[in-house]
Each structure stands twice: as structure tokens, then as C-alpha cells.
Amino acid sequence: MVTIPAPQPVGSGQVFLVDRQDAAQTVVAQLLPAPPRTAEDYYAFNLADAVWGGGFQTRLNLNLPETKGYSYGVFSFPTFYTKAGAWLATGGVQTNKTKESILEFNAELKNIAGQKPITETELADAKANRVRGYAQEFETMGQLIGQIATLWALGLPVTELQRFTDGVLDGQRSSGLQR
Numbered sequence: 393m394v395t396i397p398a399p400q401p402v403g404s405g406q407v408f409l410v411d412r413q414d415a416a417q418t419v420v421a422q423l424l425p426a427p428p429r430t431a432e433d434y435y436a437f438n439l440a441d442a443v444w445g446g447g448f449q450t451r452l453n454l455n456l457p458e459t460k461g462y463s464y465g466v467f468s469f470p471t472f473y474t475k476a477g478a479w480l481a482t483g484g485v486q487t488n489k490t491k492e493s494i495l496e497f498n499a500e501l502k503n504i505a506g507q508k509p510i511t512e513t514e515l516a517d518a519k520a521n522r523v524r525g526y527a528q529e530f531e532t533m534g535q536l537i538g539q540i541a542t543l544w545a546l547g548l549p550v551t552e553l554q555r556f557t558d559g560v561l562d563g564q565r566s567s568g569l570q571r
Contacts, residue, residue, distance in 0.1 A: 399476040426477030442518035
């Protein structure tokens with residue numbers, strides 16, 4: 393059996409730049425730590441993602457493409473593992489608006505972290521969007537197998553598939569299953 397060490401996050405605020413001369417766009421990617429899949433706040437985190445950037449009518453995607461006009465789309469994607477997780481927000485932006493876009497990514501992160509708390513309307517919309525979109529994660533046999541394989545890899549029972557909508561709608565805590 394392989395022992396996986398505890399995550400060692402890098403310090404915050406690091407910026408990595410790859411200069412591609414004459415690039416039509418800049419790809420901005422913001423990588424943040426996320427909780428493990430078995431965390432008690434799994435469902436709350438999932439809903440925060442649904443407000444921040446995990447869909448079309450989200451803060452990131454309304455700000456950069458719609459309000460600022462810097463991008464065609466900016467989204468976030470959490471990934472959950474047994475010991476930790478990762479939260480990626482990314483999108484292509486106009487090269488001449490790279491700095492401004494990075495500032496907007498940071499501003500939206502600060503907002504979702506408390507400067508502009510999630511409203512009741514945003515929370516209700518996030519719940520509805522997550523529940524409505526859940527069936528799309530099982531449209532093909534490959535997706536179904538992928539869902540089951542992920543649960544198996546995380547040591548979670550298949551019944552977790554049934555808990556998702558209740559957990560999102562009711563704001564229940566994650567199963568808190570111990571490995």
C-alpha cells in the first residue's frame with residue numbers, strides 16, 4: 393500500500409508567467425486548495441463553486457465576459473481527492489487585459505470569501521442549477537462508470553450518488569465517512 397503524505401500547499405500569491413509572443417489571448421488560471429471529498433463542508437463548497445465560477449450565470453463568468461468584456465468565458469472546477477482537493481478557475485482573456493483580468497479574478501475570490509457574501513438568491517439559484525444539472529453527469533455509460541470508479545477510488549459507497557441532491561438542497565453536511 394502506498395502512503396500519501398499530507399498536502400503541502402505552496403504559498404499564496406505566486407504568479408507564474410509563460411510569455412508567448414504575439415499570443416491572441418492570455419490563459420489565466422487560479423489554483424486554490426480545496427477540501428477533501430469526505431469533508432463535512434463538501435456540499436457547501438460545491439454550492440460556493442456554483443456561485444463563484446462553476447457555471448454560466450456565476451460571478452466570474454458574469455464579470456469578466458459580460459461586465460468587463462475581457463473574455464468569452466471564465467469558469468471554476470473543483471476536484472476532490474481523499475486527502476485534499478484543488479479548485480481551479482480559468483479562462484482565456486484578451487492579452488491587453490491580462491493584468492486587469494488577474495485583478496478581477498482576485499477581487500471575485502475576495503468577494504466570495506466574505507467581502508460580498510453569497511445572497512439568498514444566488515444560493516437558491518446554485519442549488520437549483522446543481523440539482524438540475526446532476527442528471528447530465530450520468531448520460532453515458534462512461535460517465536456512470538466514471539462516477540462509480542471515483543467513489544471506489546475515494547473509498548465511498550455507491551449510495552453517495554443518491555445523497556448528492558439531498559445534500560445540496562438541504563444543505564446537509566457530507567456523509568463524513570471515515571476512511
